[in-house]
Structure formats: structure tokens, C-alpha cells
Amino acid sequence: MAAVLGLEGEIATVAPHVDFVRIGEQVGHSSLLIDGLAGRFGQNGDGGRQITCFYIAGDMADLMSLMSPTTGWGMMALTPMTILKVPHAELRQLTLAYPGIAEAFWRDSVADGSILSEWVVNVGRRDSITRVAHVFCEMALRFEQAGLGDRISYPFYITQADLADATGLTSIHVNRTLKVLRERSIVDFRLGVVRVHDWTKLVAIGDFDPAFLLLNAQAPRIAERG
Amino acid sequence: MAAVLGLEGEIATVAPHVDFVRIGEQVGHSSLLIDGLAGRFGQNGDGGRQITCFYIAGDMADLMSLMSPTTGWGMMALTPMTILKVPHAELRQLTLAYPGIAEAFWRDSVADGSILSEWVVNVGRRDSITRVAHVFCEMALRFEQAGLGDRISYPFYITQADLADATGLTSIHVNRTLKVLRERSIVDFRLGVVRVHDWTKLVAIGDFDPAFLLLNAQAPRIAERG
DNA sequence: CGGAACGTTGAGGAGAATCAATTATAGTGG
DNA sequence: CCACTATAATTGATTCTCCTCAACGTTCCG
Structure with missing residues (x-):
């Protein structure tokens, strides 16, 4: 179920901060993320964005x-991105032919x-420093799991403004929160890299329990990366 | 795919504010909600709860x-509840035998x-009055869709404290927010009933777009109710 | 060298939390 | 049927995060 499904589709590149699926749009394909970072998002009436989930290379x-x-x-x-646009028709065929794929x-x-x-x-019941730390913990394990880094240091090319949209804060407050995390020697973030100085403290301050990542479940990932 | 799947399992009743699935627990069944209101939730380190989704009669x-x-x-x-505990083994058999069910x-x-x-x-990018109004809108349409009420008046037996856990607010602030909604003749809530006085205003103040409910998609509901 | 994107810092204000009582409401048993 | 009790709702006063507004600094790239 892993590596090669032999998916066919159109390769496309997407520039940062471009919506490759607009809200309410009708789409005929799914996007396998080959490289880069993407975000699922919603908007409020004032156009304020809330990112609700990150997707990394290998994610569908x-x-x-x-x-x-x-x-x-x-x-x-969120970053320059390469995706494979896989037509729904093809995915449908796969799920019909192989129930195991449908289940995956x-x-x-x-x-x-x-x-x-x-x-x-995270957004509803945690304060700012905990929210930000929690995101760093989640992404640390996800990148580690994907073989794209480890929990001590991993590539995370995201602006503070986008991090704010992910945590339900303002970019200004995120900036101040990052400063605190840096000053306490817990984690150092700059555009592109997260460097964790004290994983134990980060987990503690981030109120982080990895259970929700369902890492023990089999084969949630569609593709691997070379 | 609707009404009668002939699901077999154990009928159980659950008292309000009882966790019928604890966090991290291993379960061997799913719960078809026959009557009452349930909530999926998570907790922060201080034990603060955040309800992340409601489930109403007919929901799996x-x-x-x-x-x-x-x-x-x-x-x-969230209320006195009646559920049908359907063993995973049985559900597995169903999905293996009928791919249509797996897809549903x-x-x-x-x-x-x-x-x-x-x-x-809702919780990340909306203020208190919008959050509460949004929840009322969502539940109005869901109860209406389920045939358990209509958007003008529907049964919603939930405490203000639980509503607070759903909106990421405190019960005190929810109380004040409800007061405003009542005074503006938009919606009147008391334990057990939501009475909408002005649906249009409620939708506007709740920043509500029903697209996310996917009501146009076929057959998301497992069972109907007499 | 200049512009664009991103980050940093300060001051003041607003929305929601906290702390602390007090008041309904509903269910129970005598 | 009513006192009793538990649960839920309401209100006030105060505090604190986080937001808003505004300006300035930094880095990168053509």
C-alpha cells in the first residue's frame, strides 16, 4: 500500500500563498504532495484565515x-510546492479494484x-505559548515519521503570519511567543527551520500527547519520498 | 444504505456527563446513537475540556x-442517551461484504x-457571539435534516457549561453571550430548547455557510428515527 | 541600490477569564 | 405537596491575555 501505487496525473507547481483549492470550488482531482507544505483552511466573514491542518510531502x-x-x-x-494532481476517476477505479486501498x-x-x-x-483550550509549542511537537513527529527530518531539527518553511493562522493568534503575538520559547532555550524557530533545544520541555509546555497522530495505525501515508 | 442495516449489538443507556469512551481507551465497538446528544472531546493539561463535535440521534x-x-x-x-453498541467485528464484516457500506x-x-x-x-477566528450563533445554526440544520426539529425550534438539551466547552469559552461568558442574543431577539436558548426568532440575523451574526455540512452528499446518515 | 516580504518592538485597548456571590430550576424523599 | 438538595443560570467586579495600531528593522533578490 505504500510507495508505488503507480498513480498517474499531472505534475504541477504552486507558489507560496496560492490557493490551489478555493473554498466552495468543485474539484475533479486530489493532490498528492510531492514536495512542500500545504494547509487546509477556512475563513471567517472578515476574510480572516484559519489553517486547520498541515500537509507535508507524501500526504494526499x-x-x-x-x-x-x-x-x-x-x-x-505555504511554501513553493510540487503536487501530483490525481483525477478522482483514477482514484475511484483504484478503490473499486482494491478494497484495501479504499480502506487505507x-x-x-x-x-x-x-x-x-x-x-x-489546541485553539479552543490552550494559551498562546502552548498552542505554538503543540504545533512544533506535532510537526516534529510528522516530519520524523516521514523521514524528512527528526524531532530535534526539521524543515518548516512557514512564515510567522501563517503560523498565526494555524494557531488562531495574530502574527504579532506569535512573534512574541516565539521570542519566549527562544529565550527559555526550548525551541528556536526561523523561516525554514525548527531547532528543538529541549524536547522534553517542549512536550511539557506544548501539552503534547502524540496519540492523536495515530502513528501506530497502519499505512496512513500514500507515498514515500526518495 | 439508510434505515435498516440490521445492525446487532447491545443497547445501553448513558447518563449525562458520563464518558462512554475515555481518551486513550481501546474500544471494540462503535456506538450508534439512538437517542440523546453526545460530544467528541479532547482535554488540555489542566483537565479543561474542548468538545470538538456533536452527535445527534441517528449518528454513528x-x-x-x-x-x-x-x-x-x-x-x-451530554444528555441522557441511548446507544447501540455495534461490535467492530460486525461492522468489518459489513464493509467487506458490501463495498457501498464501506464507502458510506x-x-x-x-x-x-x-x-x-x-x-x-469557529474557535480560532471568531468572537464569542459569532461562535455561539454558529453552533446554533449548525445544530438547527442538522436537527432539521434528521427530522428531529426545524431551524426555528429544535431540542438541544445542553448546559451552558457544555456549550462553553464546545465554543472554547467559559460558561460565564457563554451566559452573557446568550443574554445578548436574547436581548437582540435573535435566538432564545434555555436548557432543552433553541428558539430562533430571526434565522436570517442568526446566520449573519453566526457567519454561517452550511457548505461544510455536506448535506448534498448522499447518505452520510446511518439510521433514521421513527 | 531599492523594493518587497518578513520580522520585531512599543503603547494602549478590548474581549474574555477569573473570582465570588446570589438566584433559578428540577428532581427527590418524607 | 413541600422542604431539601443538586444542578444550572445569572450578575458584578476585577484581572489578564491577546489584539490593534503604528512604526521600525532585517533579509533577500533583482
């Missing part, structure tokens, strides 16, 4: 659109929901 | 546990994720 970014072609959400590139896709949607649920908690 | 409340038996979330009863379950997980994503936005 809007697999859910297969079940709901008219999306109630949007997908944006379903499992992926459940894992997605688990992350989303944790984000509701 | 923890279907996702089939894909992730060791949950990273909890499920609590998958679609249900996607719909779930869509609601969760919207809740991240």
Missing part, C-alpha cells in the same frame, strides 16, 4: 474531495479527523 | 474507532472531518 492533501467534490474548505500552498483512504480520512479534532482543542 | 458516534481502536479522543454523553462509512468520516475543520475556524 485533499483526498476528502473524492467523497465531497464541492469542498467546504480551501487548500493553500478511509483510514487516512480518520487520521485527518483526529488531527483536526486535536486542533480544535 | 465513534465510527472512526473502527479505523483507530485506540482512540486519541473521548466521547461523552468513509464518506461519514469525511463529513466528520469537514465539521471538525469548521470548528477549528
